[in-house]
Amino acid sequence: MIHYNPKDWFTFIFHVHKSDTIRKLWPLMISVAVFSGFVAFLELNVFKLSKSDYVTNIGMMHSLLGFVISMLLVFRTNTSYDRWWDGRKLLGSLTNVSRNFAMKIKALRLPDEDIRFFEYGIPKFCFALKEHLREKLYFGKNSFLIEVEAGKHIPNQIANSMTTRLYDLLAKGLISQEQLIVLSNDMNQFTDICGGCERIKNTPIPFSYSAFIKKFIFIYVLTIPIGWVFSLGYFVVPIVPFILYVLASLELIAEEIENPFGEDANDLPVDTICQNIEKHVEEILN
Numbered sequence: 001m002i003h004y005n006p007k008d009w010f011t012f013i014f015h016v017h018k019s020d021t022i023r024k025l026w027p028l029m030i031s032v033a034v035f036s037g038f039v040a041f042l043e044l045n046v047f048k049l050s051k052s053d054y055v056t057n058i059g060m061m062h063s064l065l066g067f068v069i070s071m072l073l074v075f076r077t078n079t080s081y082d083r084w085w086d087g088r089k090l091l092g093s094l095t096n097v098s099r100n101f102a103m104k105i106k107a108l109r110l111p112d113e114d115i116r117f118f119e120y121g122i123p124k125f126c127f128a129l130k131e132h133l134r135e136k137l138y139f140g141k142n143s144f145l146i147e148v149e150a151g152k153h154i155p156n157q158i159a160n161s162m163t164t165r166l167y168d169l170l171a172k173g174l175i176s177q178e179q180l181i182v183l184s185n186d187m188n189q190f191t192d193i194c195g196g197c198e199r200i201k202n203t204p205i206p207f208s209y210s211a212f213i214k215k216f217i218f219i220y221v222l223t224i225p226i227g228w229v230f231s232l233g234y235f236v237v238p239i240v241p242f243i244l245y246v247l248a249s250l251e252l253i254a255e256e257i258e259n260p261f262g263e264d265a266n267d268l269p270v271d272t273i274c275q276n277i278e279k280h281v282e283e284i285l286n
Contacts, residue, residue, distance in 0.1 A: 021249040044234075126273075129193075
């Protein structure tokens, strides 16, 4: 995630960051500029069409469809941002439940061996969840404390190990039944958060909807010079690529933030959140 000063307009306007959509779109923008110039040359110099020809009516189509495409892009962007914000709330809940669970473990005054187990297990679950959402394997340091098996759901294995440890503490008489119920509630929240994050990651925008928007934008932009060349002349060469940049950028941004747990510039700071959880849990339990 990029950390920035929202009041620094100069940097936003004149600095092209690696995450700027223009870096991804410039080959397509150049192609559209060449196509626009070719269409303008044909209509103005080869076919010598006039404003009275039926081709000029295509501009009316763009006026009507411009409202439709704007509504589609607004809905697309809002839907993706809702997923991004939902993911941020889940990660905030993960931070809170990790701290609360660590505080309760500390208050129980358990043997040092059990405290060290949870000091390792809580952040291990968070790091494992992060890598699980990125479809990577995670084992972590000191894996002898909690053994995990590759090829299976590692966050579930870690949560299962911590839950088993709680029941072992009950069997040893180190915690009461009431304390187990309270601690189990926190463990349930860990798995609920994991399920919520998986829901976001594994439920992308429907393919047909995403494909339709891309085709709509492409056809809309390519037909602009055909209808507007008589009003704009060769100015369609810079104007049409700019329109493509605006419309396609909204779609690219929506694609990037709809899965907020990755490593893109606009994704959530999952690494930082997991590191903070590890730091805070160690502070509490030490």
